[in-house]
Amino acid sequence: MSADRSIYLKNHQLLLQLMERLGIASLSELSQRSGIAELQLIRLQYGLMPKMPIEILLKLSQTLQVPVDKLLTLFCPEDLQPSDLKQEDDSATRDALRQEYQRLQQQLEQQRETIAREFQQASLQRLEPWLLQWPTAASVAQQNPQLPAVKLLPLMKPILDLLESWAVEAIASVGDKVPYDPRWHQLMEGSAEPGEMVKVRYVGYRQGEKLLYRAKVSPAKEVEETGD
Known part of the structure; x- marks a missing residue:
């Protein structure tokens, strides 16, 4: 042989x-x-x-x-x-392999982080209608416990937990009166200067310091006058 x-x-x-x-x-x-x-x-x-x-x-x-x-x-x-x-050649070979392994591991970790960010962004785009509409619907249901919709509120906890794990947080709550900040707020009607009080109509979202969706607001005075 x-x-x-x-x-x-x-x-x-x-x-x-x-x-x-x-x-x-x-x-x-x-x-x-x-x-x-x-x-x-x-x-x-x-x-x-x-x-x-x-x-x-x-x-x-x-x-x-x-x-x-x-x-x-x-x-x-x-x-x-x-x-x-030779011992020195063997040591050099092992060191080279170890360094290359560490480099590839770092590259793999960076790829994983990129994929995770892309997945989160794609998921947030799919969740956009719910993100923008659900808080307002939930606020109405909570104000009137007789509505059957209030029973649906606990079902949303998994989604809220998911958003929390991604460090996605709401910009104020529906009904809150806050100083107007054009970085985070979008006027639905009327006008307001930075610092003037506005009322949150639809919740906005941010991820850390990154804006996802501005909170939709109305001037507080106009809301009080119309009774909304």
């Missing part, structure tokens, strides 16, 4: 054992899970791991749940095993 064939059979069996432990049935499935081309997995089985890019080793390590240094020990040809390398 040729040396190449012997290396292939040994590495092929090792890879199958690692895949079986995770319920991975084929190279094709391993390729899909890891994002590694099947050709690279075949090269691995022929003992070409030392020539594979570090990023591929890291992906394989994460998918198979095996540390990179152990993968090197398992799949490198015997003449390139870390125990046979």
Whole structure:
């Protein structure tokens, strides 16, 4: 049996054992899970791991749940095993792998944060009609407990908890009289100077210091005159 064939059979069996432990049935499935081309997995089985890019080793390590240094020990040809390398070279290789791993981990974390922000923004856009209309409807229901709608109020708690977990908070409450601030308030009618009292008609929202929707307000004097 040729040396190449012997290396292939040994590495092929090792890879199958690692895949079986995770319920991975084929190279094709391993390729899909890891994002590694099947050709690279075949090269691995022929003992070409030392020539594979570090990023591929890291992906394989994460998918198979095996540390990179152990993968090197398992799949490198015997003449390139870390125990046979110079200590300083081995240390430099491990440091390079560790630094690259940390860089990719940071990159992955940044991608996760970006995806989370995009998901929140998309969700807030879908919730916009409810965000703008529900507080006013809830205020009417609370003022008249005889209305059947009051029974629906507890059903909204999960949505309110979700918004709280995203640091989304209401700009005042319906009926509140607050100093007019054009940064956070939108006049529905009339006019008002900054600092003049206005009454909140529809709640606005912000996420930290980021404005999502301005609270819709009316001049307090005009509201008192019309009795709204």
